[in-house]
Amino acid sequence: MHDHPGDLTDLRGDCANCFGLCCVALPFTASADFAFDKAAGKPCSHLRGDHRCGIHTELRQKGFTGCTVYDCFGAGQRVSQVTFAGQDWRTASREHARLMAEVFPVVRQLHELLRYLTEALELPAARPVHAAVRDALEETERLAGRTPEELAALDVGPHRQRVDVLLLRTSELVRAGTRGRGKNRRGADLVGARRAGADLRGANLRGACLIAADLTGADLRGADMIGADLRDADLTDADLTGAFFLTQPQVDAARGTAGTGLPRTVSRPARWTPLH
Template structure:
């Protein structure tokens, strides 16, 4: 089974795939347009970002909230055996095509691993573990095998289990159902959101200051620019590091033990 660190980005062992494979358009998140498969102009020959310490100030906020869940190093070192796309350009097209597939599979592995750690989800443990093993086997395939993976089907099957795991975890503190709700810019400050189902909800720019989100399911919730200053997220379910990086918190925001306080938050330790 994948160790937790294997589902975290290890940029030192990746050929900067996230800086090359995806396309992005000039917006509030990116200062420029970049086509898929084209290296970002800030990428150096050693695969390091030339403006890594100043990404937000330079208009590349989108880069700071991206998480490959360890897919970058897996594709670079395992799937392609450490073959550099710059030294072996013939591998580039397939490597860039495989990367988003691996990233999606690793994201599912991360969620399934989180679900298995929930005491309330023990009745589903065997099924969750079986699905996790199944997806892990897919990640071990070669480039051609990975390109044939039906990622949408994998996601549907995993999400059925993950949704049920969330229901079991929230059963002790049942809250409101806000699945897929448009809560952009809403004032939810100080609200008791314990046990709320916020899967896939839009919380962009929402005011969640001093709210209590214990046992709230945040799977896929969009927390870009959400104000979580003083918010209790310590027991929130399925809260990713990328969601925290996209939000606006401070030293009073309570986080799960396994998450890191974003460096750009006021009061964060550099």
Template sequence: MSRTRETPSTDAERSDLRADCARCFGLCCVALPFAASTDFAIDKAAGQPCPNLQPDSRCGIHSQLRQRGFSGCTVFDCLGAGQKVSQVTYRGRDWRRDPDTARQMFAVFPVMRQLHELLWYLTEALAMPPARSVHRDLRRALERTERLSRGSALELLDLDVAALRGEVNVLLLRASELVRAGIAGRKANHRGADLIGAGLEGADLRGANLRGAYLIAADLRRADLRSADLTGADLRDADLRGADLSDSLFLTQSQLTAANGDGATKLPPTLVRPAHW
């Protein structure tokens, strides 16, 4: 078991923060826009249903998304925001059968996605024993964010999410600092750094600050990323084969899915090995 985090109750707390497409009305396939690129085969405007979306709200090419040019869809993770909007905010009213609410629902979804991202990070921080001195404040922030996520559609649309993110980020950064302070030796500070394509094979990045770093296509084979803060780091096409991310801080499933790894890549217990590795 990791020395930097504890696991009791975290699975239960995260259960609502995992996408359940069977309880969602395909909101990510309608509400969000995308442009033709290496990630998407076509252009699609916000509010326009993807042509691959079926009447039952399922994707018609789900098992072939990468092969058909929609790798961007495989990376996206709503963190449970889709079913929250579908089943809680709108009480099971499908936008197809209630078109008058469709536009509003599509605007609410991105707000909920941000709230659920904050809930994921706060839950993560509460599982870190070295951050106990801020656990009370983290718990209060989590309870407040959860309460806000259960507000009405109009309340959600009126919410200043940027301000909330700013407040929560102060606590998350403090939690990160407390954990990384316990790592011996000098810790690298690459916050927001341009490390695109960087050769970091076997690098000792334990306890490093990589918040917001651009690690696109970086060579991180066999790198030690234990207790490294990866909040918002761009890992698209990064090579994580054999890397140790077993207790990396604030790593998300979508970051992993955007990268490349193998059976030797060590992952946190809360995340799963992407199918394409």
């Protein structure tokens, strides 16, 4: 399915070719992100018969911010159209529907890895590990192409650990060439932190919790953003050009403006405040 290194098109959600799997397979709990509880495998009450969301244009107002910042990295359309060959869970057997709900989260994990590995191949500084990254990409693709039964039984953990070693090495190589590197904020608790104008060039922000952090005008060029929690972080006029392993869900969860510099791997959210 993923034929073109560097092309992230297949690694973005395409709801038009999915059977609403994220609205069925995944559980969520009543919180600031979701208005009510939903069990795994149970369709959301807002999911329509055509697999579209009945409140799509009002998700934030209705209390479903979590849905607006979710991306399956293309797993939904793959599971729907390739793994299950276009057979809808609504019209199939109960066992088929159960299996599809089990397979989707597994493929989603694999597609997230494909997303990072594909980007790693586009980073010139990571050339020393490109051969190993390419091998990992091919292996991840092979795993994602398994049968539904094989996928349901697959433990992604060991493979994810092997990939993570490569991604860590990629990060070290890329950040080594960035002035100001060495700021290790991996896994740091920076909730609400005031980092306006901060020099975070080449910082390691892997898994950092930056919820509601003030990053206005911060310089994040060349920073490793993998897994950083940017919910409600203020990126007004921040410079993330050259930041890597930054995904669309992270950007969608943050606040920014037309003055926020972003890498080409992500798109500027339509809801961000435009410049005046």
